[in-house]
Amino acid sequence: MKAVMKTAPKQGFEFAELPVPKPGPKEILVKVKATSICGTDVHITEWDEWAQNRIKPPLLYGHEFAGEVVEKGGNAEGVEVGDFVSAETHVYCGHCFQCQTGNAHICENVKILGVDINGCFAEYAAIPASNAWKNSKKINPKHASAQEPLGNAVHTVSYCNVRDANVAIFGMGPIGLCAVQVCKAYGARKVIAVNPGEYRRKLAEKNGADLVLNPKEDDVVKEIMDATDGRGSDVLIEMSGSPQGITQGFESLRPGGEVGFLGIPPKPFEFDWSKNVVFKGCTIHGVNGRKIWDTWYRSRSLLESGKVDLGKIVTHELRLSDFAEGIELMKKGECGKIVMTP
Ligand SMILES: [Zn+2]
């Protein structure tokens, strides 16, 4: 089968011809119908500092996908051949403290598909049966693939009380865009979206943001204060990872506000903790992955009710052979979610 591989510790990727994987005793083999590109895949392709420290080539990467189960190992339970599945990408151990206490998403032995173990940028993927999420056959495979990032947004927003609240969301990548829709679905009063790139600012508008700001031109803190009767946002959803964005997000958060923090800063940076956190009395929730399976059920009900439409997030449909084009679009920020078919 054709697969996107990182074969050597350097920038770039290769198409490789691999044998179709044989599912282990507790695994299933999935024929990939759709797979989507994540920011993580850009880091791996570009071979940045994070990738250099984390990735051990050779690796078949990619982690977002949906497809049909075509084979299962002898001890693979809960999934049948013919099921249409997506994958929870955090492969958890099941026996550490976090796993035993309902927090498997932050398992201390976690292995992530397409990061620590072979992933899904291929015609087939073998995954643990316990990581399979059974989709309704009605959901478009291209949308089913994007449930993983939607789950990041749902998980982040679920920690904060957004009902009737003024919410500022920094960073309009696909997860930030999903967060706009999720906040509206959960009854936010006003959603303010902040993003430097124009393409994604327009998408933020399409996804329902009430006010869209450009940090390169607008005085973001002042604009957010003005839009919230001078109070500041009630909730900050941080999806940018940008030191400037994070600082502006906290400076425009009202005292006592809540923060859902998913963005990953590229490296440590200086931040005024006493002013922005202590004296402000705000609450910060660090967010990693999705609650298994709580977040997936919440995402399902948002999709089934039509309150969230992933059709507004997926902007490009390519073939797996167009992977290089997908990475270029991602680097320029001129896309929402890019979905590929093998
Ligand atoms: Zn992802």
Ligand SMILES: [Zn+2]
């Ligand atoms: Zn564990």
